[in-house]
Amino acid sequence: xxxxxxxxxxxxxxxxxxxxxxxxxxxxxxxxxxxxxxxxxxxxxxxxxxxxxxxxxxxxxxxxxxxxxxxxxxxxxxxxxxxxxxxxxxxxxxxxxxxxxxxxxxxxxxxxxxxxxxxxxxxxxxxxxxxxxxxxxxxxxxxxxxxxxxxxxxxxxxxxxxxxxxxxxxxxxxxxxxxxxxxxxxxxxxxxxxxxxxxxxxxxxxxxxxxxxxxxxxxxxxxxxxxxxxxxxxxxxxxxxxxxxxxxxxxxxxxxxxxxxxxxxxxxxxxxxxxxxxxxxxxxxxxxxxxxxxxxxxxxxxxxxxxxxxxxxxxxxxxxxxxxxxxxxxxxxxxxxxxxxxxxxxxxxxxxxxxxxxxxxxxxxxxxxxxxxxxxxxxxxxxxxxxxxxxxxxxxxxxxxxxxxxxxxxxxxxxxxxxxxxxxxxxxxxxxxxxxxxxxxxxxxxxxxxxxxxxxxxxxxxxxxxxxxxxxxxxxxxxxxxxxxxxxxx
Ligand code: G6P
Numbered sequence: 001x002x003x004x005x006x007x008x009x010x011x012x013x014x015x016x017x018x019x020x021x022x023x024x025x026x027x028x029x030x031x032x033x034x035x036x037x038x039x040x041x042x043x044x045x046x047x048x049x050x051x052x053x054x055x056x057x058x059x060x061x062x063x064x065x066x067x068x069x070x071x072x073x074x075x076x077x078x079x080x081x082x083x084x085x086x087x088x089x090x091x092x093x094x095x096x097x098x099x100x101x102x103x104x105x106x107x108x109x110x111x112x113x114x115x116x117x118x119x120x121x122x123x124x125x126x127x128x129x130x131x132x133x134x135x136x137x138x139x140x141x142x143x144x145x146x147x148x149x150x151x152x153x154x155x156x157x158x159x160x161x162x163x164x165x166x167x168x169x170x171x172x173x174x175x176x177x178x179x180x181x182x183x184x185x186x187x188x189x190x191x192x193x194x195x196x197x198x199x200x201x202x203x204x205x206x207x208x209x210x211x212x213x214x215x216x217x218x219x220x221x222x223x224x225x226x227x228x229x230x231x232x233x234x235x236x237x238x239x240x241x242x243x244x245x246x247x248x249x250x251x252x253x254x255x256x257x258x259x260x261x262x263x264x265x266x267x268x269x270x271x272x273x274x275x276x277x278x279x280x281x282x283x284x285x286x287x288x289x290x291x292x293x294x295x296x297x298x299x300x301x302x303x304x305x306x307x308x309x310x311x312x313x314x315x316x317x318x319x320x321x322x323x324x325x326x327x328x329x330x331x332x333x334x335x336x337x338x339x340x341x342x343x344x345x346x347x348x349x350x351x352x353x354x355x356x357x358x359x360x361x362x363x364x365x366x367x368x369x370x371x372x373x374x375x376x377x378x379x380x381x382x383x384x385x386x387x388x389x390x391x392x393x394x395x396x397x398x399x400x401x402x403x404x405x406x407x408x409x410x411x412x413x414x415x416x417x418x419x420x421x422x423x424x425x426x427x428x429x430x431x432x433x434x435x436x437x438x439x440x441x442x443x444x445x446x447x448x449x450x451x452x453x454x455x456x457x458x459x460x461x462x463x464x465x466x467x468x469x470x471x472x473x474x475x476x477x478x479x480x481x482x483x484x485x486x487x488x489x490x
Contacts, residue, residue, distance in 0.1 A: 010171075010481075011143055012052035015134055015159065016152035017098065019056035019084060020044045021075050023066045030062045032077050034369055036290050036325035038249070038393040039152055039177050045252035046470040048081045055137050057098070058086030087137050089130060096126025098155065103328050105189070106154045110178045112185055113294045113387045115333055119190050128158060131198075135162035145169045148477060151202070153177045158194070161201030164240070169484075171477050174202040177249070178390045179416070180212040183222040192223050200226070200237045204476055206247040208391040208416040213244050243480075247473050248420060250466045251396045262370065265404045268377035276321065276361055283318045283443045285381035288372055288394050291324035291364060293337040296385035296412060296429040298344060301360065303385075303435035305348045308359060311440055315352055318443065320383075321361045323375065338364065376401035381442040383410045384417075385429035391416040395424065399461045405451040408442035410435070420460055423453040 020040050022033045034040070047054055053072070058064065063086055067073050074080035089097070100123030109117040134156065138149055146169040151159050153176065160172045176199075186192060196219065199205055207213050213233065220226050220235055227236040235242045262268065273280065285304075289295040304320045324341070328334045342362065349358040367375075376382060382398040392415040399409065399421070411417065411424035418426060425438045 011147040012047075012050050012150065013138055013141055013147050014043060014047055014052065014054045014150045014152065015056070015138060015156060016040070016043065016054070017057050017102070017155035019059060019063075019086065020047070020054065021077060021084065022060035023062040024060050025062040025065070030066065033060070033366065036327070036366065038391065041251060041393050041397075042249045042466050042469065043150075043152060045466055048076070048079075049467070051082045053083040053085055053141050055085045055087060055134060055141065057094075058088050064088070085137060085141060087133055089133075093126055093130050093133075096120075096123040097130035099328065099331055101127035102155045104331060104333070106157070107178070107294075108333075109186065109189055110154060110181055111294045111388045112179075112181050115293055117188070124191055131156055131158040132162060135159055135166065138163050139166045142167060142170070146171065146481075148173065148474070150175070158198035159201075161198045164201040170203075171481055172202045173204045173206065173473055173477055174199060175206040175247070175249075175473070176212070176216075176390070177208075179388055180207055180215045180219070182215050183219045186215075186219045187223065192219075196220055196224055197237070200224075200235060200240065200242050202242050203480060204243045204245060204473060206245055206473055208246065208248050209419060210246045212390070212416075213246050217244055243476060245473075245476065247469050248416065248464065249391050249393070249469045250461065250464050251393055251400060252467070253462050253465045254400055259403055262373050262377060262401070265377050265406075268374045272321075272375055272378035276319075277356075278319050278361075279317070279357060281317070283314070283381070284379050285318070285320045285383055285439065285442070286323070286375050286379040287320070287383045287385075288323040288367070288375065289325070290327040291334070291338050291341070292327055293333065294387055294389065296387045297322065297324065297341050299387070299429040299432070299435065300383055300385045301341070301344050301348060302432045303429075303439055304359060305351075306432050306436035307439045308348075308352055310436060314443070315359075316354060316357050318359060319357075319361065320359060321363065321375065321379075323367050323372065324362065324364045325366050326364060372397070373401050376407075377404075379407060381408050381410060381439065383439070384415060385410070385412045385427065385435065386415045387412070387429060389415040389417075393417075395421060396461045399454065399457045402454055402458070405454045405458070406447060407454060408445050408450055409453075409457065410438050410442055420464060421457055423456045 018035050018037045018040055023030050072083045072085040075084045104118040108115040148171045151174040160174050233244050308315055345360045345362045348360050352359050376398045384395045386392055395409055395411055395417050409424040412429050413426050427435045427438045
């Protein structure tokens with residue numbers, strides 16, 4: 001309801017690279033997969049609530065069959081609440097735009113996680129061309145001259161200005177889901193000015209935290225001739241004003257029926273222990289991430305190893321399960337990282353294993369949302385040790401999963417979420433000793449203290465849910481649209 005009043009009759013178009021439903025062809029026919037993506041987790045419930053059209057890159061092996069000659073398909077499958085329009089990219093386009101510029105250039109550039117960004121002229125060309133193709137799709141989908149367009153993430157820095165050129169009256173809300181670095185770090189990108197100019201085509205530009213807004217504004221100040229109004233958080237560039245604001249993203253708070261579908265905590269625990277062949281009376285820590293070098297998975301394994309060295313009585317009694325969803329596998333940096341994690345896992349297991357018990361279970365395959373929730377409900381500890389993360393929604397999902405008020409969250413101080421979740425055990429993942437000690441505190445925390453911390457975490461995530469994220473952004477947009485209508489009348 002909140003969203004529908006804010007949008008009252010406006011057309012909403014979302015653009016993101018990743019689609020919310022991927023259709024894969026298997027031996028048993030077509031199956032639907034939900035991708036592991038914080039962006040999709042957050043934006044999908046908003047889209048369901050406000051209908052509209054979602055434009056994304058078609059990435060599944062059976063996506064084209066499902067669309068079947070039409071441009072668009074109603075989703076979610078079986079519920080049909082909004083339109084999904086897929087943009088088909090050639091292998092060349094995907095290589096340059098997605099793997100190349102977005103994920104070898106912008107991803108490491110913005111995360112500053114000690115992986116060098118790679119900038120190729122040809123990737124940049126593809127990135128520009130694909131942004132233009134999505135701009136054309138937005139224009140094709142627009143039914144009037146002033147749609148509300150929600151542009152998602154670093155795949156589309158050039159899109160706002162491209163849409164603005166064709167639809168000058170559009171309200172363009174761009175949300176940057178990853179961190180924004182300081183001006184020096186960003187400045188190594190050969191196309192820093194073009195990227196900034198593209199983003200300043202937005203009516204509103206959102207980041208997760210004030211800190212990222214500040215970094216962005218300073219970057220603009222350093223590399224463009226723009227007028228910055230600190231008091232109103234606006235940037236005026238070429239006659240056009242952009243509001244730069246922080247909107248911490250979140251998740252949809254689970255409805256009671258949903259919680260029921262997950263099964264009781266005891267059932268979840270039983271299912272997980274049986275499936276993985278774990279000892280009954282153990283302390284279970286879990287990590288759930290895309291298999292990405294920014295997530296601090298190696299640091300986490302080192303901490304587990306250190307924990308077992310320092311607290312040998314946990315040998316045989318402590319299990320760490322890491323779900324790592326394969327991602328961006330055709331990039332060397334990812335494949336090397338994934339192999340490295342596998343080697344470290346094997347080494348730790350070889351060092352400590354005994355009588356059928358091993359400390360680390362690495363599950364390097366895709367898990368659907370219900371399987372992740374089951375694991376969260378079975379766990380004693382959830383470990384999020386990102387080296388740098390815009391927000392991180394895994395920690396919020398863990399909190400939402402624990403209606404029993406038990407379970408301890410260990411959280412990196414370099415994830416945006418740390419600002420909202422101070423009741424977690426906060427660690428610097430680069431500090432192995434500190435992280436190992438936090439794991440020990442988590443493993444030995446009395447139920448009363450767990451309850452106190454978890455209750456407080458839950459009330460924050462419940463209140464600051466994803467509808468508040470979208471609602472605040474759309475309310476800001478609504479005010480701007482109203483102002484424009486009033487000005488047009490006088
Ligand atoms: C991060 C990015 C998203 C992206 C997701 C999954 O959350 O901010 O834009 O969709 O990772 O990555 P992938 O490359 O598989 O879409």
